[in-house]
Amino acid sequence: MNEKTSAEKDPRFKIANKEALIGIGLVLFNFIWWFAFAYGLGGKDPSEYTYVFGLPAWFFYSCVAGVVVMAILVFFVVKRFFTDVSFDDEVYEDQ
């Protein structure tokens, strides 16, 4: 293990770790939403499908609503839980 990363415990890493976990949470939610509507409503015989805005209900909820819900959720999560950190301590040097 490279001692640089473990030696300097950067306080910013705590924020970064938390945000990565949020990312995993979001993708799990996204997957469950997608899967449940697609195969829950779409598993029936096509003759029994109901339609929303002309699209089969499974497709509308899983894909169309799924994208909208994720966009709103990401917006909310970023605004509410993501913290600004500074990268300013870095200086670029010419080689």
Next chain:
Amino acid sequence: MNWEAAITLFGSVALIFFIGLTASRKETVGKSFVQDYYLGSRSLGGFVLAMTMTATYGSASSFIGGPGVAYNEGLGWVLLSVTQVATGYFTLMILGKKFAIVTRKYKATTLIDFLKERYQSKLVVLLSAVSIVVFLFSAMAAQWIGGGRLIESLTGLSYTSALFIFVVTVLIYVTFGGFRAVTLTDAIQGSIMFIGTLVLLIAVIIAGGGISEIMADLQAENPNLVTPFGSDGTLTAPYVSSYWILVGVGVVALPQIAVRAMSYKNTRSFHLALMIGTIVVGVIMLNMHLIGVFARPILPGIEIGDRVMPLIALEVLPSWLAGVVLAAPLAAIMSTVDSLLLIVSSTIVKDVYINYIKPEASRKKVQGMSMGITALLGILVFLMAVNPPDLIIWLNLFAIGGLEAAFIWPIVMGLYWDKGNKYGAIASMLVGIISYIVFQSFYPEPFGMHAVVTSILLALLAYVGFSLSMRQEPLKQ
């Protein structure tokens, strides 16, 4: 030849090209050439970051191939494609701030720089360099073929001249412009894609007589087209779900994506990119593939999937508008190609040449080398795309999954798990690539899922197992 469409198509491309060159002239003084050429001096704003991620990722496969498959498979393929929405937020959130902070500390400008500093191992660097050059080079050739085909089917020029036009444009701006030019043009291309797919989708719905009408037509032809299971019922739930790994979560490990996750200016741009990126990727993926499905009742009987997009655009839009809208897939291919080109050339120049052959090379020399290698690579790919050798086609099939299997754990665990070491990284890369190629060749769907899932799991076991059992010597070798 459809002159009107061809003129607007080339007009849009020329505009993009012009902006690329203008941007490159704004070269920053005093900053490292390598930082600037390959990273744009880490100055990307939120909008540009979101668009460049989208444009890089949305390639020939999603814009030309994807709608073609959707045309044949129906809504099931759209379901599969929206798994890519995850790339809009997940990649950036996972690599996120940690990657930006760590790579700045390491002064890393490429994925390999990061791996080199993190693992302090020559073998890791060489393995990564070889995987990147081999896989991305093949991926690039396939994209160029796609670009050539698109221009060919729209203009009626011969394939070779179409390819030539395409290549010259890409080469000029990538060679002189570097990363900054590429990301800027990506931003424009991303916007064209976003608006273009919206316009085309609306036009297709109108031409088809409304969504309900189109759905009824599809169901009358084959009820499977409106189910999640594909036209002949073969798209099973485990198989479709495994695309969450291949085109969703696993994208974290693609070098052309990772490099963008280290190049943003500050966390405000990062936050903005998350919000914009999710919407843009979601809308584009959904629209693009829906267009493919909706095109079926309007233009039945298209044999070659790749021609669905150009043909439907010419069918439902006025010619001049079709040219502008088709600039979207063309833009997607171009931006994928130009970032791949930069990644491969930076791997050769920075990661191999400066690291191991001539560390003290002068700025001028590096500058010349970077441009020279980029141009040379472009010409090589052109020659291959004119008459593609079988090996390239074969390798391209493995490109995305292979890169993911190779890099996902060395990157992700390298960032978040302090105990991970070079033995783990080497084992994980070898196991990932080899198992992926073996599965793909002999047993492509283990447990009913895409082979990438099993390979990534095996690579994880290798990473953890070797990291724990082989302690790395505490000093740098």
